[in-house]
Amino acid sequence: MSSVGFAEAIDDAIAERMAVDPAILVFGEDVQLLRRNLYARFGAERVRNAPISEAAFLGAAVGAAMAGLRPVVEIMMADFLTVAVDALVNHAAKLADFSGGSWGAPMVVRVACGGGYGDGGQHEQSLWGWLAHIPGMAVVVPSNPVDAAGLMRTALAHDGPVVFLEHKLLADNWLEALGRGGRSGLEFDVPPAGARAAHPLPANRVAFGRASVVRSGGSLTLVSLGVGVHQALEAAEALAEDGISAGVIDLRSVSPLDRGCLVEQVGQTGRVVVVDEDYLRFGLSGEIAACLLEAGLRPRFARVATEGTIPFARHLERSALPNPDRVMRACRQVLSS
Amino acid sequence: MSSVGFAEAIDDAIAERMAVDPAILVFGEDVQLLRRNLYARFGAERVRNAPISEAAFLGAAVGAAMAGLRPVVEIMMADFLTVAVDALVNHAAKLADFSGGSWGAPMVVRVACGGGYGDGGQHEQSLWGWLAHIPGMAVVVPSNPVDAAGLMRTALAHDGPVVFLEHKLLADNWLEALGRGGRSGLEFDVPPAGARAAHPLPANRVAFGRASVVRSGGSLTLVSLGVGVHQALEAAEALAEDGISAGVIDLRSVSPLDRGCLVEQVGQTGRVVVVDEDYLRFGLSGEIAACLLEAGLRPRFARVATEGTIPFARHLERSALPNPDRVMRACRQVLSS
Amino acid sequence: MPADPWLIYRWMLASRLFEQEVARLWHAGLVSGEMHLGTGEEGIDAGVVTHLGEGDAMALDHRGTPPLLMRGANPVSLLREILGREDGLCRGRGGHMHLFIPELLSASSGIVGASGPMAAGFALASQQLRPGRVAVAFFGEAAMNEGALLESLNLAVAWRLPVLFVCKDNGWSITTHSPSMTGGALLARARAFGMPAADVDGTDALAVSAMTEALLPHLRQGNGPAFLLARCVHLDGHFLGDALLEAVRRPLQVLAPMAIPLARSALSRHGARFRDRSHAVTDLLTRAGRASSAARSLPDPLDRTRRALLGDPDRLRMLEATVAAEVRAVVDVALEETP
Amino acid sequence: MPADPWLIYRWMLASRLFEQEVARLWHAGLVSGEMHLGTGEEGIDAGVVTHLGEGDAMALDHRGTPPLLMRGANPVSLLREILGREDGLCRGRGGHMHLFIPELLSASSGIVGASGPMAAGFALASQQLRPGRVAVAFFGEAAMNEGALLESLNLAVAWRLPVLFVCKDNGWSITTHSPSMTGGALLARARAFGMPAADVDGTDALAVSAMTEALLPHLRQGNGPAFLLARCVHLDGHFLGDALLEAVRRPLQVLAPMAIPLARSALSRHGARFRDRSHAVTDLLTRAGRASSAARSLPDPLDRTRRALLGDPDRLRMLEATVAAEVRAVVDVALEETP
Ligand SMILES: Cc1ncc(C[n+]2csc(CCOP(=O)(O)OP(=O)(O)O)c2C)c(N)n1
Ligand SMILES: Cc1ncc(C[n+]2csc(CCOP(=O)(O)OP(=O)(O)O)c2C)c(N)n1
Ligand SMILES: [Mg+2]
Ligand SMILES: [Mg+2]
Numbered sequence A, B: 001m002s003s004v005g006f007a008e009a010i011d012d013a014i015a016e017r018m019a020v021d022p023a024i025l026v027f028g029e030d031v032q033l034l035r036r037n038l039y040a041r042f043g044a045e046r047v048r049n050a051p052i053s054e055a056a057f058l059g060a061a062v063g064a065a066m067a068g069l070r071p072v073v074e075i076m077m078a079d080f081l082t083v084a085v086d087a088l089v090n091h092a093a094k095l096a097d098f099s100g101g102s103w104g105a106p107m108v109v110r111v112a113c114g115g116g117y118g119d120g121g122q123h124e125q126s127l128w129g130w131l132a133h134i135p136g137m138a139v140v141v142p143s144n145p146v147d148a149a150g151l152m153r154t155a156l157a158h159d160g161p162v163v164f165l166e167h168k169l170l171a172d173n174w175l176e177a178l179g180r181g182g183r184s185g186l187e188f189d190v191p192p193a194g195a196r197a198a199h200p201l202p203a204n205r206v207a208f209g210r211a212s213v214v215r216s217g218g219s220l221t222l223v224s225l226g227v228g229v230h231q232a233l234e235a236a237e238a239l240a241e242d243g244i245s246a247g248v249i250d251l252r253s254v255s256p257l258d259r260g261c262l263v264e265q266v267g268q269t270g271r272v273v274v275v276d277e278d279y280l281r282f283g284l285s286g287e288i289a290a291c292l293l294e295a296g297l298r299p300r301f302a303r304v305a306t307e308g309t310i311p312f313a314r315h316l317e318r319s320a321l322p323n324p325d326r327v328m329r330a331c332r333q334v335l336s337s
Numbered sequence C, D: 001m002p003a004d005p006w007l008i009y010r011w012m013l014a015s016r017l018f019e020q021e022v023a024r025l026w027h028a029g030l031v032s033g034e035m036h037l038g039t040g041e042e043g044i045d046a047g048v049v050t051h052l053g054e055g056d057a058m059a060l061d062h063r064g065t066p067p068l069l070m071r072g073a074n075p076v077s078l079l080r081e082i083l084g085r086e087d088g089l090c091r092g093r094g095g096h097m098h099l100f101i102p103e104l105l106s107a108s109s110g111i112v113g114a115s116g117p118m119a120a121g122f123a124l125a126s127q128q129l130r131p132g133r134v135a136v137a138f139f140g141e142a143a144m145n146e147g148a149l150l151e152s153l154n155l156a157v158a159w160r161l162p163v164l165f166v167c168k169d170n171g172w173s174i175t176t177h178s179p180s181m182t183g184g185a186l187l188a189r190a191r192a193f194g195m196p197a198a199d200v201d202g203t204d205a206l207a208v209s210a211m212t213e214a215l216l217p218h219l220r221q222g223n224g225p226a227f228l229l230a231r232c233v234h235l236d237g238h239f240l241g242d243a244l245l246e247a248v249r250r251p252l253q254v255l256a257p258m259a260i261p262l263a264r265s266a267l268s269r270h271g272a273r274f275r276d277r278s279h280a281v282t283d284l285l286t287r288a289g290r291a292s293s294a295a296r297s298l299p300d301p302l303d304r305t306r307r308a309l310l311g312d313p314d315r316l317r318m319l320e321a322t323v324a325a326e327v328r329a330v331v332d333v334a335l336e337e338t339p
Helices: A006-020 A036-046 A054-066 A078-083 A085-098 A128-132 A145-155 A172-180 A227-241 A259-269 A284-294 A314-320 A324-336 B006-020 B036-046 B054-066 B078-083 B085-092 B128-132 B145-155 B172-180 B227-241 B259-269 B284-294 B314-320 B324-336 C005-027 C042-049 C065-070 C075-082 C115-129 C141-145 C147-158 C186-192 C205-220 C243-249 C251-266 C274-297 C301-307 C313-335 D005-027 D042-049 D065-070 D075-082 D115-129 D141-145 D147-158 D186-192 D205-220 D243-249 D251-266 D274-297 D301-307 D313-335
Strands: A003-005 A024-028 A047-049 A070-077 A107-113 A138-140 A161-167 A196-198 A212-215 A220-224 A246-250 A253-255 A271-279 A300-306 B003-005 B024-028 B047-049 B070-077 B107-113 B138-140 B161-167 B196-198 B212-215 B220-224 B246-250 B253-255 B271-279 B300-306 C057-060 C106-108 C135-140 C163-169 C197-201 C226-231 D057-060 D106-108 D135-140 D163-169 D197-201 D226-231
Touching: A003 A006, A006 A024, A006 A036, A006 A145, A006 A161, A006 A172, A024 A036, A024 A054, A036 A047, A036 D251, A036 D274, A054 A070, A054 A078, A054 A085, A054 A107, A054 C115, A054 C147, A070 A078, A078 A085, A078 A107, A078 B085, A085 A161, A085 B078, A128 A138, A128 A161, A128 A253, A128 A271, A128 A284, A138 A145, A145 A161, A145 A196, A212 A227, A220 A227, A220 A259, A220 A324, A227 A246, A227 A271, A227 A324, A246 A259, A259 A271, A259 A284, A271 A284, A271 A324, A284 A300, A284 B284, A284 B300, A300 A324, A300 B284, B003 B006, B006 B024, B006 B036, B006 B145, B006 B161, B006 B172, B024 B036, B024 B054, B036 B047, B036 C251, B036 C274, B054 B070, B054 B078, B054 B085, B054 B107, B054 D115, B054 D147, B070 B078, B078 B085, B078 B107, B085 B161, B128 B138, B128 B161, B128 B253, B128 B271, B128 B284, B138 B145, B145 B161, B145 B196, B212 B227, B220 B227, B220 B259, B220 B324, B227 B246, B227 B271, B227 B324, B246 B259, B259 B271, B259 B284, B271 B284, B271 B324, B284 B300, B300 B324, C005 C042, C005 C065, C005 C075, C005 C205, C005 C301, C005 C313, C042 C065, C042 C135, C042 C163, C042 C205, C042 C226, C042 C301, C057 C065, C057 C115, C065 C075, C075 C313, C115 C135, C115 C147, C115 C163, C135 C141, C135 C147, C141 C147, C141 C163, C141 C186, C141 D147, C147 C163, C147 D141, C147 D147, C163 C186, C163 C205, C186 C197, C186 C226, C186 D186, C197 C205, C205 C226, C205 C301, C243 C251, C243 C274, C251 C274, D005 D042, D005 D065, D005 D075, D005 D205, D005 D301, D005 D313, D042 D065, D042 D135, D042 D163, D042 D205, D042 D226, D042 D301, D057 D065, D057 D115, D065 D075, D075 D313, D115 D135, D115 D147, D115 D163, D135 D141, D135 D147, D141 D147, D141 D163, D141 D186, D147 D163, D163 D186, D163 D205, D186 D197, D186 D226, D197 D205, D205 D226, D205 D301, D243 D251, D243 D274, D251 D274
Parallel strands: A024 A047, A024 A070, A070 A107, A107 A161, A138 A161, A220 A246, A220 A271, A271 A300, B024 B047, B024 B070, B070 B107, B107 B161, B138 B161, B220 B246, B220 B271, B271 B300, C057 C106, C057 C135, C135 C163, C163 C226, C197 C226, D057 D106, D057 D135, D135 D163, D163 D226, D197 D226
Antiparallel strands: A003 A196, A138 A253, A212 A246, B003 B196, B138 B253, B212 B246
């Protein structure tokens, strides 16, 4: 059976829309090679390499979006957003509010994120909670090719800025370039169901702010996104062997956050474990806690996230990032308390 | 009785240490005028104006700190950190971890923050939760001159990066320059106990990660920082008239966060309202919720924070930022639920 | 098409009178926060903006009011925005630093340097959707040290974007004398990024206009960006209530309260050598004077342009009366309560 | 003090052999993640670093290993760090892009352009605490488009900081040909910020050394920064496993799997005009060739320096044998298990 990879699914969704919407441009560092299939089809005007000037070209994406284009701008890694984040925080995200609703910046910022291949703490951050803190932009994090394509379709129809984060363990081209580098015999915890899907993919959109209950379960709710979803599913399988029924929510979009789904699921189980590859504090896991409390729930709560700078060494990295063992421990903790 | 203003208290604490520690340098845009008392005493080598190049001079502060200086670097407003935040996120905050503990960057980033004087959404952000999301740096937010001086003393002895946020409603020089501009008859909600304190100030340090219980109360705990503390106190006073005893915690430092104090106080009251001028989602208020749940508490919870871009118009701004009315409503809500 | 001096003067005057009203309202406490006026830079704004037309875009800095007025923005809704009214241009959300008019492809930002990338983006859209149309970036000379702006100079060259970078050089960044913080010369800096660059006396609106006219064909023909450096003075200082300017205008009121803590601090035990301290104090005391003498060193651009029109005094008087009446009417209407 | 070619060659060779070992270990799967080597830029590194001494600082980019070795870093602990061992230089936390040696005032960063501000900070500390000592910033030519680096050029001039900006120009930014994304000329760009700038053939270590020697007094005497532009080639491409380089070395294996989707995409309905598509495909197919012919256009800096030493073949043979033995020993010791 033929299958589609994660990055390919996204590229195809973009190509689909580029073919009918001449306002879509793709630009960023090395995109002519990275997105060579788009380049070969749409040419150098619409698929542009950019200088290493993230502040300028992300800022230009905002202006371009305001003036009638729909840019898909690539920032190689979430870590590098730090040099350009003003364009998002003070411009793209604020435009609709500042202009009293009269102007918008329909743009997609496509960014590779996440770790698990030993590249060190300036190249493996996730930062989705950090980005979502700023009101005015959507932040989405697909966990599989079907959702990735569906979310990209929505992003390309959205009327404001969207940060589209693709995890490097799922996007095979990134993992190949940054982790494997043509070497064979290396091991990465690539979740097969996250990295590839059956061909052809469904052609639907995935709405922002709609989580997906990827496994139902009555005694515990795992909440995650990106690669974490697969770790959560793995933990849920293991718990099932002990007769414990754990549900898993794939958030898919961080902002907007599907509070309804969270409240409904956790309302049934009374126990929640958040699996979040972004930093532990002042981020997504906290927001979920607050949402549940605000809804009047009083759940048992634990979280598995990244506590400090991600270490380079693979064995240290493994325990710094969420992993199935850590998830299992957190589950046992909320089950026993 | 003579008194000391908020900014003056900070300047004095810096002068105190500059007099004995030649490694301390102050730099940033316009600091020769902004910190003219330091300039007049310590001269142009140690109090330096900088070009409008925040990324370069904040980055240079990291290098300078690594090479033996202790810079106090000023970024005019928290909003402008967006153009320079890479120096904090990927460099200052990661140095100790990256170097395996062998190197540190003792530096203080002094930043004006907060709103309440009608300056619009690119000049009134707080962003402390956003900054605190990144592990590896301390983030402190004093609510009065005594704590401001005490926290600055600690910052100047700290072995890593510290972001020191001073609220513009408390720092009279900022409010004068940006809000009043020499005009008389304008009204600002300046909390008197936050803006000035009796002279002389105590000479002690205020430790990071130590909240202060500024009012004790058994039926509800208000948690805040900066100007919000005074709004919380005002709400607590009003509740007292209805016979409700509300305690108030002044966090003083966001990172590290005093989880112990939070758990102890909320453990007693079972009800908590967070008053946070930073953005509502994925920030401080969520982190507090998570800390309480992690500690096994199941409190009634509400939060008053900034939900969207801060509007320019004073009346819109007032209801976008936390204010005593909003705090009161949240208190009534957790009391009635 | 060579500039019409009458039109240019008309817009300069309208902008000046409008901003004087803004200042009055601000001083009266009806406008909150900071207030950065463009008074003194009207020669640059008018010289450039009068060359723009349908489909051309503008990325503005914290002094966005004059270019917007000159580009034909509705002055009533502009003033209402500045007043923070919900019937203002941006429903009171933006204020004077965040003015947005999609129909005019014009947007401001309070982040120094942000107009560079914004204009590059506008120009990219022109290149793809509206060939021949250009984008102007307005910014001050101190913004030329901001990374995003420097990057945008390069980006515009690399992508051949039709951006006219207009650097309004008043020599000051709030209280800092810009040459003291700027390496090399700005014109050479722009040229080194590979674009044509010219400088002009920004108090001479007709010269600015002529230079703009000379540069624009390069952009409109798709050859990439150009850079215009124009000197000016901000007559009302950095912002209203500017301490430096006030120190000159009302030395006693401003300097006296500073003097005691300053002297106390300068004379404290432990600190720099005496020479360094006295240099610092002298610097503080003379900086205000330097700022104001710089101001006096350049003519008011309005006077200068007006002189070119003195040959027809009747028409001039008429024009001035009309513009004044218009601005008065704008203020009256803007201040009206809406139902 | 004029450079000792023996010393320079010694360090170039040590670095080359060390990095070849790193490459071997990386290919064997013992090193994780990306691997950016400095092979090919040793002429620049050695020509500069051999002029540094106690108190001088280095801010490094993603190719930090050669300068650190040449500055005297412990090669065993360096290699262990690259291997991700807890007995490595940074206890396995950093890896090859994040190498830190406080005693040598040397720090790396994987963020392009970050070495500029970092070096400015090091130089500020020199100015205050260690007059006469300098800081070197190493970076690639494409980093010259990063705002933070551009700002740091200006900052160093404004504050007269003793920074030597060393731009290692290999002409490529991963798969992008740098001239296509860079406006103007880099030497002029640096000069326009107001600092002396020189260029040199970076494959000629002795020329680099002489030029560095000529520039450093300016810095050590407190006159501010200088800029050195040096051409080079990265013999192992952007990083190990570099697709462009591999496409040249193993065209069938690399290009074949790309060809089918590329052709399918280039021939899809809806898209650019045929001319644009064919231009894109040709560009992709020839880019690898261009990268490799650029590589072949410059000599290997080691060969070149070695030629200067052929007059004393015995000494040369001895030196090479010693260095090789040293590096072998380093690898052996580094790979040992520690108790
Ligand atoms: C990124 C950023 N840094 C600092 C500021 C504060 N600030 C506002 S205007 C200004 C001076 C700008 O000088 P210049 O660019 O010459 O423009 P001018 O005000 O003289 O017209 C500064 C430092 C800001 N708004 N944004
Ligand atoms: C801010 C930032 N943007 C992008 C990258 C990804 N990146 C790493 S190296 C590189 C190319 C650098 O080119 P150059 O500066 O010429 O150095 P070279 O690799 O050729 O030595 C890029 C784009 C990064 N690490 N940091
Ligand atoms: Mg200026
Ligand atoms: Mg290069």
